[in-house]
Amino acid sequence: xxNHDNGHEATTDVxxxxxxxxxxxxxxGHPEHHPRLGDTDPKANKKAERQVVFLFTxxxxxxxxxxxxxxxxxxxxxxxxxRRSNITLGLSMAFALLGIGxxxxxxxxxxxxxxxxxxxxxxxxxxxxxxxxxxxxxKEGAEDSAIGRRGVLKVxxxxxxxxxxxxxVLPLIxxxxxxxxxxxxxxxxxxxxxxxxxxxxxRPIKASDVTIGSVFHVxxxxxxxxxxxxxxxxxxxxxxxxxAPEDLKEAPNRKGWSYNGIVAYSKICTHVGCPVALYEQQTxxxxxxxxxxxxxxxxxxKVVFGPAxxxxxxxxxxxxxxxxxxxxxxxxxxxxxxxxxxLK
Amino acid sequence: MxxxxxxxxxxxxxxxxxxxxxxxxxxxxxxxKTFARKIFPDHWSFLLGEIALYSFITILISGVFLTMFFVPxxxxxxxNGPWPTMQGVEMxxxxxxxxxxxxxxxxxxxxxxxxxxxxxxFMAAIVTxxxxxxxxxxFRKPRELNWVVGFTLLILGLAAGFSGYxxxxxxxxxxxxxxxxxVVRAIPIIGSYMSYFIFGGEFPGQDLIPRxxxxxxxxxPGLILALIGLHLFFVVLHKHTQFPGSGRTNSNVxxxxxxxxxxxxxxxxxxxxxGVIALMGATMSINPVWNYGPFDPSPVSAxxxxxxxxxxxxxxxxxxxxxxxxxxAGFTIPLNVIIPAMIVPGVLFTLLAAYPFVxxxxxxxxxxxxxxxxxxxxxxxxxxxxxxxxxFFILVLAGSNDLIAxxxxxxxxxxxxxxxxxxxxxxxxAFYITKRICLGLQRKDRELVLHGHxxxxxxxFASGEYIEVHKPLDAHERWLRVQHDAIRPLEIxxxxxxxxxxxxxxxxxxxxxxxxxxxxxxxxxxxxPAELAAAHSHGEHDxxxxxxxxxxxxxxxGGGQHFVAPTDETHPEKRNR
Numbered sequence: 001x002x003n004h005d006n007g008h009e010a011t012t013d014v015x016x017x018x019x020x021x022x023x024x025x026x027x028x029g030h031p032e033h034h035p036r037l038g039d040t041d042p043k044a045n046k047k048a049e050r051q052v053v054f055l056f057t058x059x060x061x062x063x064x065x066x067x068x069x070x071x072x073x074x075x076x077x078x079x080x081x082x083r084r085s086n087i088t089l090g091l092s093m094a095f096a097l098l099g100i101g102x103x104x105x106x107x108x109x110x111x112x113x114x115x116x117x118x119x120x121x122x123x124x125x126x127x128x129x130x131x132x133x134x135x136x137x138x139k140e141g142a143e144d145s146a147i148g149r150r151g152v153l154k155v156x157x158x159x160x161x162x163x164x165x166x167x168x169v170l171p172l173i174x175x176x177x178x179x180x181x182x183x184x185x186x187x188x189x190x191x192x193x194x195x196x197x198x199x200x201x202x203r204p205i206k207a208s209d210v211t212i213g214s215v216f217h218v219x220x221x222x223x224x225x226x227x228x229x230x231x232x233x234x235x236x237x238x239x240x241x242x243x244a245p246e247d248l249k250e251a252p253n254r255k256g257w258s259y260n261g262i263v264a265y266s267k268i269c270t271h272v273g274c275p276v277a278l279y280e281q282q283t284x285x286x287x288x289x290x291x292x293x294x295x296x297x298x299x300x301x302k303v304v305f306g307p308a309x310x311x312x313x314x315x316x317x318x319x320x321x322x323x324x325x326x327x328x329x330x331x332x333x334x335x336x337x338x339x340x341x342x343l344k
Numbered sequence: 345m346x347x348x349x350x351x352x353x354x355x356x357x358x359x360x361x362x363x364x365x366x367x368x369x370x371x372x373x374x375x376x377k378t379f380a381r382k383i384f385p386d387h388w389s390f391l392l393g394e395i396a397l398y399s400f401i402t403i404l405i406s407g408v409f410l411t412m413f414f415v416p417x418x419x420x421x422x423x424n425g426p427w428p429t430m431q432g433v434e435m436x437x438x439x440x441x442x443x444x445x446x447x448x449x450x451x452x453x454x455x456x457x458x459x460x461x462x463x464x465x466f467m468a469a470i471v472t473x474x475x476x477x478x479x480x481x482x483f484r485k486p487r488e489l490n491w492v493v494g495f496t497l498l499i500l501g502l503a504a505g506f507s508g509y510x511x512x513x514x515x516x517x518x519x520x521x522x523x524x525x526x527v528v529r530a531i532p533i534i535g536s537y538m539s540y541f542i543f544g545g546e547f548p549g550q551d552l553i554p555r556x557x558x559x560x561x562x563x564x565p566g567l568i569l570a571l572i573g574l575h576l577f578f579v580v581l582h583k584h585t586q587f588p589g590s591g592r593t594n595s596n597v598x599x600x601x602x603x604x605x606x607x608x609x610x611x612x613x614x615x616x617x618x619g620v621i622a623l624m625g626a627t628m629s630i631n632p633v634w635n636y637g638p639f640d641p642s643p644v645s646a647x648x649x650x651x652x653x654x655x656x657x658x659x660x661x662x663x664x665x666x667x668x669x670x671x672x673a674g675f676t677i678p679l680n681v682i683i684p685a686m687i688v689p690g691v692l693f694t695l696l697a698a699y700p701f702v703x704x705x706x707x708x709x710x711x712x713x714x715x716x717x718x719x720x721x722x723x724x725x726x727x728x729x730x731x732x733x734x735x736f737f738i739l740v741l742a743g744s745n746d747l748i749a750x751x752x753x754x755x756x757x758x759x760x761x762x763x764x765x766x767x768x769x770x771x772x773x774a775f776y777i778t779k780r781i782c783l784g785l786q787r788k789d790r791e792l793v794l795h796g797h798x799x800x801x802x803x804x805f806a807s808g809e810y811i812e813v814h815k816p817l818d819a820h821e822r823w824l825r826v827q828h829d830a831i832r833p834l835e836i837x838x839x840x841x842x843x844x845x846x847x848x849x850x851x852x853x854x855x856x857x858x859x860x861x862x863x864x865x866x867x868x869x870x871x872x873p874a875e876l877a878a879a880h881s882h883g884e885h886d887x888x889x890x891x892x893x894x895x896x897x898x899x900x901x902g903g904g905q906h907f908v909a910p911t912d913e914t915h916p917e918k919r920n921r
Contacts, residue, residue, distance in 0.1 A: 023872045023873070023874070024826075024872065024873075025822065025823060025826045025827070025871075025872075025873055027590060027591065027592075027593060027823060027827070028590045028591075028819035028820055028822075028823050029590060029591050030590060030591030030598070031589075031590050031591065031820050070450060070451065074450060075426075075447055075448065075449075075450060075453070076426075077426045082446075082447055082453065085450065085451075085453075086453045086454050086457070086625075086626060087626050087627065089450075089451050089454050089626070090454045090457075090458075090622055090623065090625050090626020090627065091623070091626045091627075093454070093619075093622045093626070094619045094620075094622040094623040094626060095619075096619075097615045097616070097618045097619030097622055098615065098616060098619035098620070098623075100612065100615040100619075101612045101613060101614070101615030101616030101617075101618075101619055102612070102616065103612065104608045104609070104611055104612025104615065105608065105609055105612040105613065105616065107608055107612075108604070108605050108606075108608035108609045108612065109609075112604055112605050112608065113605075114600075116591075116598050116599060116600065117383050117598070117599070117600065117601060118383065118591070118596045118597070118598045119382070119383040119583075119596065119597050119598075120595065120596055121583055121594075121595050121596060121597060121714060123712065124486050124581070124582070124712070173541075176541055176544060177537060177540035177541050177544065177545065178540065178544050178545035178549075179545070180537065180540055182536035182537060182539075182540060184545075184546055185529075185536060185546070199642050200640070200642070217642060219642070228546075228549075228550070230548055230639075230640075230641060231545070231546045231547070231548065231549060233640070233641050233642065234522075234546070234547055234548060234641035235546075237641060237642045267642065268641075269526075271526065271661075271666070271680070271681070272522070272523045272525075272526025272527055272530075272661065272681060273522045273523065273525060273526040273547075274519055274522060274523065274526075274644055275519075275641065275642055275643065275644045277642075277643065277644050289644050289645065289648060289746070290519065290523060290644065290648070290658075291658075291661050291662045292662060292745070292746065292756055292760065293666065303666055305757055305760075306662075306666060306760075307661060307662060307663075307664045307665065307666050307680050307681075307684070308666045308680070309666035309667065309668070309669035309678070309680055310669070336526070337525070337526035337529050337530065337678070337681070338529070338530060338669055338676045338678035338681070339529040339530065339535045339536050339539075339676060339678075340531075340532050340533050340534075340535050340536065340675055340676060340677070341536065341675065341676075342676045343671065343674050343675070343676060344674055344675070
């Protein structure tokens with residue numbers, strides 16, 4: 001009952017009945033084929049062909065336009081020339097590609113034979129005879145090697161193969177973590193007497209210049225002379241805020257860590273380590289823009305909202321003889337995200 | 345493979361000669377005979393996987409271009425190029441070469457933007473392709489292994505995207521790496537060492553960009569290419585699945601031949617995908633790192649989102665309350681990071697990877713399936729898939745909670761709390777609603793098969809009774825709605841045999857039965873021929889000959905279910921899709 005085109009020997013219409021019981025409807029077989037306009041009307045057919053040719057021509061013009069744009073619009077020195085270069089190259093390239101793509105698809109849909117064909121499927125499983133032969137072949141091979149009877153040989157082979165990768169893995173593991181000294185997580189370059197300087201230009205900060213409510217992004221003095229400044233900076237950045245004395249709540253054991261209402265906290269979030277950079281003056285809240293952990297600077301930088309658990313570590317500060325802010329010591333706990341041996 | 349025209353042209357003789365040369369050395373004739381006219385079925389949703397493939401090829405082409413100019417080094421340099429705002433700024437060579445690539449290499453910016461857009465489309469195509477496979481049950485035997493291959497490709501796609509995103513060494517991706525460092529450190533016992541393993545010492549170190557570069561241009565693409573090969577090999581081996589429809593059975597495949605139809609359609613489609621991506625690269629700016637600046641551990645901007653496929657992890661991290669961090673015997677266990685960054689994605693991905701095997705266990709059938717399911721006919725699966733998606737999208741939205749807050753002037757705390765609640769309630773609601781919708785659609789199918797289309801034709805009888813005439817479905821329309829199996833929950837042997845001895849293995853069977861009941865307890869059976877006959881036979885007292893007879897339904901007229909023959913045949917294209 002099929003109107004299907006069996007133009008090729010590999011494709012045949014097959015029995016269309018599913019394995020259905022009497023309670024099931026029967027598959028009604030392939031629906032009737034509806035000819036396209038171009039199949040019956042030679043004019044429409046010719047028109048479709050012209051459309052395909054037109055689309056290929058657009059592609060050719062697109063490529064030519066790309067070449068022209070490449071030479072005519074160099075990226076230049078200004079944002080405008082850069083944008084012009086990008087958009088002319090990109091648009092002409094898009095035309096070159098879309099021309100080919102739409103032409104090919106239009107050709108296939110309007111001009112190529114659109115009679116659906118049907119092909120048989122076969123079960124993937126090999127037949128029993130093949131399976132038996134496969135097993136027999138493997139058995140024969142195993143017997144030829146005699147691996148079943150030679151236990152020591154088998155064990156030594158497995159041992160050799162299992163151990164060999166160590167010769168690659170060992171030097172890799174040995175070197176990949178540099179010196180593997182993870183205790184560096186617990187130290188920063190802050191030490192007694194080190195000046196607090198502004199980030200990024202490194203100017204020392206006079207306590208008298210810090211007005212109530214102002215915020216300073218701070219790096220330690222001499223950061224840029226360190227062998228790996230970014231590694232040090234990633235641990236030692238500090239945020240400095242001066243609060244009105246009546247706003248500041250201080251734990252008894254930290255009374256001496258601030259100076260004249262000026263407090264300094266690690267800028268590295270105790271959640272997963274983003275810089276906690278957004279300070280809201282009215283509420284004294286510090287917000288981490290990555291995951292919105294919120295810390296109260298007026299109250300020991302305790303967490304008031306979000307996924308962080310611990311307060312930001314406080315840097316004990318004081319002033320030196322010239323009135324510049326300096327650290328009293330390093331932080332008293334590891335800064336940044338939590339890790340297993342943090343408190344050990 | 346030789347041409348047999350009596351007077352072969354020069355070209356024909358050259359082609360024949362080449363074919364003969366190749367065949368004598370490769371036996372390629374067999375492959376051509378087997379594959380050139382191989383049949384593939386047609387459906388728009390089969391294009392989703394093609395988009396993934398073609399965007400990957402686009403990524404490879406643009407990526408090779410980028411490697412010619414990118415310098416994967418963290419050595420410090422000072423910028424001195426045309427971009428004014430970065431003049432004299434200290435930066436890594438990676439960032440400087442990205443700027444050079446963007447502003448000084450002609451077409452470089454276009455290639456960068458094409459590469460990045462293609463990567464986003466690659467991931468989106470993988471996810472939607474996977475949704476198509478899931479909701480139509482294309483993962484069933486014999487394709488379970490190919491599902492696992494596809495799942496692995498999804499994970500590799502994430503790895504490729506993430507490693508590439510970080511290469512320019514800008515401040516935005518640098519903060520992404522910082523978050524990675526924080527997450528890795530949270531792993532109990534070995535966390536600190538894992539961090540050293542990745543960064544070659546402390547964050548950010550000197551090694552990361554070269555390492556990511558190797559991962560991004562060699563390791564991951566190599567694996568992806570190999571697995572794409574395996575994925576497509578399986579597609580050819582299994583032959584493509586097809587949607588149900590008249591003439592299509594579990595033992596045939598109906599469609600068009602590879603040569604020439606799919607050569608043109610699929611080949612053309614590659615150019616369309618590439619062309620659309622080029623259009624995006626031309627007109628839509630992406631990852632303008634020259635506005636962010638080089639990596640520095642100190643600054644960060646609000647509203648900084650990762651690429652979309654990482655947003656769910658970001659959202660998961662944002663939702664977890666901090667109180668979960670605990671200390672046991674002096675050792676810190678940051679569950680506020682471990683749960684959202686490892687356990688939540690772990691659960692989502694495990695459910696996804698394992699689903700075909702769980703469903704096979706619940707269904708208990710060992711047949712091969714080549715006819716796709718209509719999603720409505722498998723209510724549990726469809727509802728389960730939707731609830732997984734809902735959980736995923738809630739996390740994606742939670743990853744944008746700061747943008748939601750600033751755009752809609754809402755409190756970030758309220759939004760976060762709303763999402764925390766929604767993450768637990770949303771999937772359950774989605775499951776329930778989807779299942780109801782599926783069952784409702786199946787009832788609609790039954791109704792349609794039994795009673796036909798409403799025609800809007802009201803007829804008044806001599807007795808004064810009014811009826812609406814219904815048009816019965818033709819055999820093709822009907823087949824689509826009755827072809828599926830209604831799967832019943834598994835039946836198991838009783839707990840005790842006839843002598844009252846408890847059976848071994850009963851408990852395992854019972855658990856499996858429970859699972860099966862969860863899947864298939866609620867179901868709507870397809871209409872059987874007997875039911876249809878019964879629906880047509882009542883109401884014989886009405887005498888209305890339908891205009892024109894049609895098949896076995898001739899004269900079937902009933903109170904409220906009066907039939908006329910289909911006058912305008914529904915186009916098969918519309919009917920079966």
